[in-house]
Amino acid sequence: MGExxxxxxxxxxxxxxxDEIRELWESHWLTNMGAKHKELEKQLRQYLEVEGVSLFSxxxxxxxxxxxxxxxxxxxxxxxxTFASTTxxxxxxxxxxxxxxxxxxxxxxDVSKMEALITEKTSAIVPVHVYGQVCQVEEIxxxxxxxxxxxxxxxxxxxxxxxKNRGIGSFGDASMFSFHATKVYNSIEGGYVCFQDQELxxxxxxxxxxxxxxxxxxxxxxxxxxxxxxxxxxxxCNLRHVEEEIEKRKRIVSCYRECLKDTRGIRxxxxxxxxxxxxxxFPILIExxxxxxxxxxxxxxxxxxxxxxxxxxxxxxNSFACYKDQYDVKETPVALDVSKKVLTLPLxxxxxxxxxxxxxxxxxxxxxx
Numbered sequence: 037m038g039e040x041x042x043x044x045x046x047x048x049x050x051x052x053x054x055d056e057i058r059e060l061w062e063s064h065w066l067t068n069m070g071a072k073h074k075e076l077e078k079q080l081r082q083y084l085e086v087e088g089v090s091l092f093s094x095x096x097x098x099x100x101x102x103x104x105x106x107x108x109x110x111x112x113x114x115x116x117x118t119f120a121s122t123t124x125x126x127x128x129x130x131x132x133x134x135x136x137x138x139x140x141x142x143x144x145x146d147v148s149k150m151e152a153l154i155t156e157k158t159s160a161i162v163p164v165h166v167y168g169q170v171c172q173v174e175e176i177x178x179x180x181x182x183x184x185x186x187x188x189x190x191x192x193x194x195x196x197x198x199x200k201n202r203g204i205g206s207f208g209d210a211s212m213f214s215f216h217a218t219k220v221y222n223s224i225e226g227g228y229v230c231f232q233d234q235e236l237x238x239x240x241x242x243x244x245x246x247x248x249x250x251x252x253x254x255x256x257x258x259x260x261x262x263x264x265x266x267x268x269x270x271x272x273c274n275l276r277h278v279e280e281e282i283e284k285r286k287r288i289v290s291c292y293r294e295c296l297k298d299t300r301g302i303r304x305x306x307x308x309x310x311x312x313x314x315x316x317x318f319p320i321l322i323e324x325x326x327x328x329x330x331x332x333x334x335x336x337x338x339x340x341x342x343x344x345x346x347x348x349x350x351x352x353x354n355s356f357a358c359y360k361d362q363y364d365v366k367e368t369p370v371a372l373d374v375s376k377k378v379l380t381l382p383l384x385x386x387x388x389x390x391x392x393x394x395x396x397x398x399x400x401x402x403x404x405x
Contacts (some may be wrong), residue, residue: 085203095214098227110157223271285315301327
């Protein structure tokens with residue numbers, strides 16, 4: 037049997053992409069916000085139901101620069117149960133992350149623990165729609181307004197998700213989406229910021245384009261984080277197919293749920309009410325005492341059988357070696373517990389259902405029946 041990898045990039049038909057990039061050989065305009073870049077921004081604005089938008093070369097630079105553009109200082113409340121990018125983007129802006137624990141139901145930030153972390157130094161909240169699960173956006177908005185804080189959502193996992201028929205990128209002061217090759221929707225590499233304040237849009241433009249305001253004025257210190265035309269062309273092509281891709285993922289997730297629902301020691305998240313999901317990931321929690329073996333053993337044994345899963349997210353960002361002795365992971369006990377039990381199973385649009393059955397059969401054979 038062939039190997040099953042944890043993810044696989046979605047790609048359009050080769051001929052479709054060739055047709056999309058053909059005109060680049062005529063224009064020779066390959067970067068610097070050309071026609072493809074402008075067209076993709078237009079299409080994404082409509083698809084995500086947002087107003088202010090800005091494309092970036094990747095999701096991390098999008099997040100780092102929107103934090104910089106906000107002009108924040110002091111402390112930022114965030115989650116340790118996330119990819120390295122979230123925490124690094126805060127730290128690289130000279131800010132101090134203050135870690136809020138997660139709720140055990142969907143692994144997003146526990147808003148009941150948030151206000152206790154707010155001090156006179158707090159300037160913003162950076163929650164994460166982890167696995168595409170929607171944060172408690174109304175409660176976060178209420179807390180932020182009460183304390184006059186900015187809210188920047190890391191929506192790297194949440195492309196296409198809606199909450200109460202509203203695009204997820206329309207919440208908060210800004211949201212960042214990642215278009216990395218492994219995401220539900222990709223532009224090979226890429227990032228996207230949705231925002232409410234049009235002045236913020238001008239700041240983002242300058243930050244990603246060397247601080248340039250116009251041909252003769254450079255009035256800020258910027259970097260280079262522009263999406264090129266080949267990335268934008270891939271994004272245009274993939275956007276045509278993304279709804280179909282999400283439907284395929286939905287069938288796979290339904291299959292996982294059905295196959296594993298009665299397996300002792302295996303727990304997975306419930307579907308959220310009022311949320312249109314993108315089925316970005318399928319994480320399970322392995323309760324070793326009930327299942328019979330630990331998460332790490334399951335990971336290793338599946339790997340021996342050519343099934344590649346992922347300990348996502350482990351370790352917590354507040355335990356990274358680069359932050360040694362700065363944080364105490366015991367202050368986020370739920371996140372710590374989940375990180376030791378979570379395993380994300382293979383999930384991508386073209387994953388065959390027979391492979392899902394194979395994965396589930398192998399898991400059940402290892403422990404709980």
